[in-house]
Amino acid sequence: MKTAGQPGTLPQHLVQRRCVECGYDGALLRDGAAARCARCGCDLRRRPARSYAEMEGMVVRAPPRRGPSPEKLSHDLQRQRLQRWLAFGLLAMGLLLVVFLAVAAIAM
């Protein structure tokens, strides 16, 4: 009977994470951190890549980091900044229009 062990003591082929759909275990999988399998396109967020050791319950490892990638965070930040500037521009134009109308009303 197998017992639970440390990942370091198990052979590499048992701890190498692979796509559960097609078995791909290459570098493009980024040890299960990639969003999709590079070979079959399997959604690794819904079906995370796992090693044989994990599937057999020989090791329990924390799942790969979830959440948006740094590129997406940077893109969201840029979009947020653009939206703030657009809102500021619209507000400034609205204020200028109000001032212009007030001056025009006084001048009449």
Ligand SMILES: [Zn+2]
């Ligand atoms: Zn795959």
